[in-house]
Amino acid sequence: xxxxxxxxxxxxxxxxxxxxxxxxxxxxxREATSTSIVTEDYSMPTRNYLTIIALTxxxxxxxxxxxxxxxxxxxxxxxxxxxxxxxxxxxxxxSIFNNPAGLVRLGRGYDAEMELFSPKREYKAxxxxxxxxxxxxxxxxxxxxxxxxxxxxxxxxxxxDDRSTIGLALAGQGGMNTEYDTATFAxxxxxxxxxxxxxxxxxxxxxxxxxxxxxALGVTYARELGEIAGLGITRHSIxxxxxVAVQRFxxxxxxxxxxxxxxxxxxxxxxxxxxxxxxIRIGWLGSMLNDQLNVGISYQSxxxxxxxxxxxxxxxxxxxxxxxxxxxFGLAFFVTPRLTIVADYKHIYYDxxxxxxxxxxxxxxxxxxxxxxxxxxxxxxxxxxxxIDVYSVGxxxxxxxxxSLRVGYSDADEPWKDVNTLFNILAPAxxxxxxxxxxxxxxxxxxxxxxxxxxxxxNTIQGTSQFTGPQTGYVxxxxxxxxxxxxxxxxx
Numbered sequence: 001x002x003x004x005x006x007x008x009x010x011x012x013x014x015x016x017x018x019x020x021x022x023x024x025x026x027x028x029x030r031e032a033t034s035t036s037i038v039t040e041d042y043s044m045p046t047r048n049y050l051t052i053i054a055l056t057x058x059x060x061x062x063x064x065x066x067x068x069x070x071x072x073x074x075x076x077x078x079x080x081x082x083x084x085x086x087x088x089x090x091x092x093x094x095s096i097f098n099n100p101a102g103l104v105r106l107g108r109g110y111d112a113e114m115e116l117f118s119p120k121r122e123y124k125a126x127x128x129x130x131x132x133x134x135x136x137x138x139x140x141x142x143x144x145x146x147x148x149x150x151x152x153x154x155x156x157x158x159x160x161d162d163r164s165t166i167g168l169a170l171a172g173q174g175g176m177n178t179e180y181d182t183a184t185f186a187x188x189x190x191x192x193x194x195x196x197x198x199x200x201x202x203x204x205x206x207x208x209x210x211x212x213x214x215x216a217l218g219v220t221y222a223r224e225l226g227e228i229a230g231l232g233i234t235r236h237s238i239x240x241x242x243x244v245a246v247q248r249f250x251x252x253x254x255x256x257x258x259x260x261x262x263x264x265x266x267x268x269x270x271x272x273x274x275x276x277x278x279x280i281r282i283g284w285l286g287s288m289l290n291d292q293l294n295v296g297i298s299y300q301s302x303x304x305x306x307x308x309x310x311x312x313x314x315x316x317x318x319x320x321x322x323x324x325x326x327x328x329f330g331l332a333f334f335v336t337p338r339l340t341i342v343a344d345y346k347h348i349y350y351d352x353x354x355x356x357x358x359x360x361x362x363x364x365x366x367x368x369x370x371x372x373x374x375x376x377x378x379x380x381x382x383x384x385x386x387x388i389d390v391y392s393v394g395x396x397x398x399x400x401x402x403x404s405l406r407v408g409y410s411d412a413d414e415p416w417k418d419v420n421t422l423f424n425i426l427a428p429a430x431x432x433x434x435x436x437x438x439x440x441x442x443x444x445x446x447x448x449x450x451x452x453x454x455x456x457x458x459n460t461i462q463g464t465s466q467f468t469g470p471q472t473g474y475v476x477x478x479x480x481x482x483x484x485x486x487x488x489x490x491x492x
Contacts, residue, residue: 067174067429067431067434067456067479067481068084068346068348068388068390068410068412069174069348069350069385069388069412069415069429070174070175070176070212070427070429071173071174071324071326071348072084072171072172072173072174073390073392073410073434073454074086074098074392075094075095075097075098075153075169075171076091076092076093076094076095076111076113076153076155076485077092077113077438077440077450077451077452077483077484077485078091078092078095078396078406078438078440078450078452079091079092079094079095079098080436080438080452080454080481080483081394081396081406081407081408081436081437081438081439081450081451081452082342082392082393082394082395082396082406082407082408082436082438083392083393083394083408083409083410083434083435083436083454084344084346084390084392084408084410084434084436085330085342085343085344085392085393085394085408085410086098086099086330086332086342086344086394087099087283087296087297087298087328087329087330087344088102088285088294088295088296088330088331088332088342088344089102089294089296089330089332089340089342089396090102090103090105090106090285091106092106092111092155092450092485092487093106093109093110093111093155093156093157093167093168093169094111094113094153094155094169094171096155096167096169096218096220096239096241096281097169097171097173097216097218097241097281097300098296098298098328098330098344099239099283099284099285099296099297099298099328099330100218100220100222100239100240100241100281100282100283100298101222101237101238101239101283101284101285101296101298102222102237102239102283102285102296103157103165103166103167103220103222103239104159104163104164104165104222104223104224104237104239105237105285106157106159106165106167107157107159107489107490108157108158108159108489108490109156109157109487109488109489109490110154110155110156110157110487110488110490111153111154111155111156111485111486111487111488112152112153112154112485112486112487113152113153113154113450113483113484113485113486114150114151114152114153114483114484114485115150115151115152115153115481115482115483115484116148116149116150116151116481116482116483117148117149117150117151117479117480117481118147118148118149118479118480118481119144119147119177119477119478119479120143120144120147120458120477120478120479121143121144121178121428121475121476121477122141122142122143122144122428122475122476122477123137123141123142123180123422123425123428123473123474123475123476124140124141124142124473124474124476125137125138125139125140125422125471125473126139126471126472126473127139128471128472129470129471130470130471134471135187135188136187136471137184137185137187137422137425137471137473138182138184138186138187142180142181142182142184143180144177144178144179144180144209144428145179145180145181145207146177146179149177151172153169153170153171153172154169154170154171155167155168155169155170155171156168156169162224163223163224164221164222164223164224165220165221165222165223166219166220166221166222167219167220167222168217168218168219168220169217169218169220170215170216170217170218171215171216172213172214172215172216173214173215173216173245173303173323174212174214174323175211175212175213175214175247176210176211176212176427176429177209177210177211177212177213178208178209178210178211178425178426178427178428179207179208179209179211179252180207180208180209180253180425181206181207182206182207182208183204183205183206183208183253184204184208184253184425185204185208185253185254185255185256185257186203186204186256188204188256188257189202189203189204189255189256189259190202201255201258201264202255202256202258202259203255203256204253204254204255204256205252205253205255205269206253207252207253208252208253208254208425208426209251209252209253209426210249210250210251210252210426210427211248211249211250211251211272212247212248212249213247213248213249214245214246214247214323215245215246215247216243216244216245216303216323217243217244217245218241218242218243218281219241219242220239220240220241221239221240222237222238222239222240223237223238223239224236224237225237225238228286231288232288232289233286233287233288234287234288234290234291235286235287235291236284236285236286236287237284237285237286238282238283238284238285239282239283239284239285239298240280240281240282240283241280241281241282241283242278242280243278243279243280243281243300243303244276244277244278245276245277245278245279245303245305245323246274246275246276247274247275247305247321247323248272248273248274248275249272249273249275249308249311249321250270250271250272250273251267251268251269251270251311251314251426252268252269253268253269254267254268254269254314255267255268255269257314257375258313260367260374260375260381261313261314261374261375261376262312262313262318262371262374262375262376262377262380263312263313263318263376264313265313266309266310266311266312266313266314266319266376267311267313267314267375267376268311268314270310270311271310273308273309273310273311275305275306275307275308275321276305276306277303277304277305277306277322277323278303278304279300279301279302279303279304279323279325280300280301281298281299281300281301282298282299283296283297283298283299283328284296284297284298285297291334292333292334293331293332293333293334294330294331294332294333294334295330295331296328296329296330296331296332297328297329297330298327298328299325299326299327299328300325300326300327300328301325302322302323302324302325302349302352303322303323304322305320305321305322305323307319307320307321308321312376313375313376314375314376315355315375315376315380316354316355316358316375316376316377316378316379316380316381316382317354317355317376317377317378317380318376319376320354320355321353321355322352322353323353324348324349324350324352324353324356325348325349325352326346326347326348326349327346327347327349328344328345328346329344329345329346330342330343330344330345331343331344337398338397338398338399339395339396339397339398340395340396340397341393341394341395342392342393342394342395342396342408343391343392343393343394344390344391344392344393345389345390345391345392346389346390346391346392347387347388347389347390348387348388348390349387350385350386350387350388350415351385351386351387353385354378354379354380354382355380355382355383356382356383356385357382357383357384357385357386358379358380358381358382358383358384359381359382359384360381360382360383360384360423360465367381381423383416383423383424383426383427384416384417384423384424385415385416386413386415386416386417387413388412388413388414388415389412389413390410390411390412390413391410391411391412392408392409392410393408393409393410394406394407394408394409394436395407395408401442402441402442403439403440403441403442404439404440405438405439406436406437406438406439406440406452407436407437407438408434408435408436408438409433409434409435409436410433410434410436411432411433411434412431412432412433413432414430414432414459414461415429416461417463421461421462421463421464421465421473421474421475422463422464422465422471422473422475423465424461424475425475428475428476428477429477430459430460430461430475430476430477431456431457431458431459431477431478431479432457432459433456433457433459434454434455434456434457435454435455435457436452436453436454436455437452437453438450438451438452438453439451445489446488446489446490447486447487447488447489448486448487449484449485449486449487450483450484450485450487451482451483451484451485452481452482452483453480453481453482453483454479454480454481454482454483455478455479455480455481456477456478456479456480456481457478458476458477458478459476459477459478460474460475460476461474461475461476462474
């Protein structure tokens with residue numbers, strides 16, 4: 001069954017586009033020259049949606065991220081083609097993770113996407129640690145294995161009426177993966193059979209590394225609120241997205257740190273453990289200056305997660321590892337009917353996550369004298385991460401009614417200070433700058449494909465660790481990301 005929604009005259013096409021899609025999307029031009037009939041199709045079987053969701057859930061198991069810290073730099077190919085900017089320019093259903101208020105400007109449809117993520121991670125430990133018995137990382141340069149990961153995402157939207165829309169989106173929220181073939185922390189333990197390691201329990205195994213993956217499911221309700229004439233706001237909307245999340249984690253090769261843990265048997269080499277939790281994202285989107293400017297604001301609360309029982313001797317607070325809160329502010333300026341410029345600011349609250357923010361720049365005397373300072377303790381050792389700010393700018397150009405092009409650039413803070421460097425061998429989230437290219441091609445009146453390619457430039461953080469004598473060294477990372485998406489509008 002196909003149900004007419006509206007008859008759109010040429011001079012009304014721009015307003016319809018902005019009302020339904022939040023801007024001038026790739027297929028909607030102000031200078032439309034013929035009358036268009038906008039329809040909504042209710043005929044798509046529900047099982048098709050369910051099949052796509054099931055496939056996405058099945059494929060999401062191997063996700064791994066490390067971009068802005070360990071959080072994704074954007075959601076959806078249209079946003080990632082502009083380096084993650086898009087809080088004020090909703091163009092696909094995955095935008096609810098940027099700003100749920102934009103969902104009401106989308107029609108009925110779905111987006112299915114897949115990203116090929118390729119990080120390059122390495123560290124170097126210098127041969128300059130204090131004389132024995134000081135602890136040290138074996139001198140040399142090591143590269144991490146596992147260079148390619150597939151990361152799927154999916155979203156759907158259902159307009160309820162002219163003012164309200166509900167939707168759902170599923171995506172990888174963030175993650176981190178390292179795997180070094182060597183026993184990185186072998187020198188942190190006494191030789192097997194010695195009085196300090198009689199049964200070899202503290203002997204480091206190979207490989208060394210961690211694997212953290214996070215998946216989030218958001219269910220959104222967005223509502224159009226009309227205009228605020230006194231403020232020059234021609235239309236605005238709000239959105240709310242309850243989020244449920246699951247994350248998994250494993251660590252290997254950390255046996256020497258058992259001596260510094262409140263729960264030595266729950267520190268390393270315990271396979272995958274899972275954590276579950278929830279939070280909420282709220283957002284606002286407004287248009288002003290005669291619809292030439294969109295302003296978007298959103299805030300995602302901390303996602304409160306259950307503890308990792310199998311790693312309660314590693315993470316501070318007995319296995320606590322929540323997902324940090326995020327604040328977004330974005331602008332979208334429609335320079336011409338074909339050219340749109342966007343800018344976003346993002347703040348990620350890593351400092352609120354003790355497992356990440358607690359310093360490791362402490363000596364053994366402090367650790368031994370106070371169990372709270374041990375791994376897994378209330379003030380247990382962490383990675384020394386701090387809050388970061390992320391700035392993104394991008395441009396979208398409508399070539400014709402079939403093709404749109406995008407470009408973007410972003411810059412973020414380093415997540416930790418140099419005194420915590422060598423412990424971050426496990427989590428070398430050093431990248432700061434991203435450059436992106438993207439495009440969307442309309443296949444037909446209902447379907448389009450999009451892609452985004454992002455390069456995170458190589459960045460090196462040099463520093464020390466009190467653990468190692470101190471010993472100097474560096475961690476380094478670069479990334480390439482290619483995302484391809486298929487979108488289907490059921491109503492165009």
